[in-house]
Amino acid sequence: MVSIPVLTLKRLPQYLELLQQFQREGQSHVSATRLAEITGVHVTQVRKDLALTGVVGVPKVGHKTAELIEAIKSFLNWNDSSSCFLVGAGHLGSALLGYQELSRKGLSIVAAFDTDPALSGTTVNGVKIYGLDRFANLCRRLHINIGILTVPSEHAQATAQMMIDNGIVAIWNFTPVHLDVPEGVIVENVDMSASLAVLSHRLAEKLHHETKVERSH
């Protein structure tokens, strides 16, 4: 099997976002050239990325917008929705519960869990919040295999372990903690810190550089 470059996978949603915008604007066709111009990704790269999803384009006109959207969605498995549990219904957790977009990306949060007894029994955006003691039972019964981890750092590893013990094989990790998991378990980190690190360093570099330029006048 051909292994898909991670970076390609990460670019696909960006194309998808644009394509859906084009579709709303009524554009029936889009060329790789166009996508490249807007995203800043190199044309050849866009072509390679799209090629992996299996679509073929037509010279002079490009790709059918609708077809391309379908191809990307099905490639990412965003067409049929997967059920998942969310653990940690604090600020970030509630934000995700309220995030409508997720359903458009094939993810349906069917229940949330939190240690705080005050939250237990409440509902956020139609999703019910349970105490952690209910997790094991529900998780096994509903055959959930995706878990969203939005607990405080200190509970990250233990919570991840609980998920794994109850059959979860893919963890979407929003904590800055590196999770130690058995082979075969998929962990995907949403690394806000990583992103902030890039921003901070770039900005410091930029400001420092500008100061130097000013001084040299």
Place this chain on the structure above:
Amino acid sequence: MVSIPVLTLKRLPQYLELLQQFQREGQSHVSATRLAEITGVHVTQVRKDLALTGVVGVPKVGHKTAELIEAIKSFLNWNDSSSCFLVGAGHLGSALLGYQELSRKGLSIVAAFDTDPALSGTTVNGVKIYGLDRFANLCRRLHINIGILTVPSEHAQATAQMMIDNGIVAIWNFTPVHLDVPEGVIVENVDMSASLAVLSHRLAEKLHHETKVERSH
């Protein structure tokens, strides 16, 4: 000037997180070997990454934990705090306002803005929320140069433009929209979609593969 690989920048916060944990546990020294074991990053890679921050280690004992922490923090400019504005105080916006960790990463949200008049005048975690009409004035007066973008997709580009028009040079973009900005403006995307794409595809691949294996028995 030596340009820092983006991926190195992204790994640094991960090391930092671990190092701070080690420090709490009272470990005065950490070796690259140790960091590599835990993070899963190759030893040589860890060494290269650390080398870029300018620290030097001692054979047989490794690096001084405290020194390494300081080196990474100062390299990322996380020691002195930068003021920033947040626009879009919805679910995700409020989550960020309530996210204490940010201050430990050199980011201080000094004000938030939202179109919803109901939010105007309220306070989340000590941060006051204003109407968007106040943005221009406050932004210029306080010389803010970092903006956090947490508005709905359809307002992303326009809001970004407003930020730039008022002196913001670095945008931390939480929307899935690709922002079109003038040269020199730094955009850093927290790509939840990208991350979800990797998760979805990996999981689909894994499940598909397991099904095949089962069938072959």
Place this chain on the structure above:
DNA sequence: AATTTATCGATATAAAAGTATCGAATAAGA
């Protein structure tokens, strides 16, 4: 109908990132 132009997709080259190897340095133990 012939020509031009925009785009595709394949192949080849270049750059970047990751991995392996090796000598040097230093603490700990013989």
Place this chain on the structure above:
DNA sequence: TCTTATTCGATACTTTTATATCGATAAATT
């Protein structure tokens, strides 16, 4: 004091990812 084990840091190598080149194709134009 000498040897051994561990870790560092530099250099060389490999793999991955990105960019460039080029012929082929199909719509638009002459």
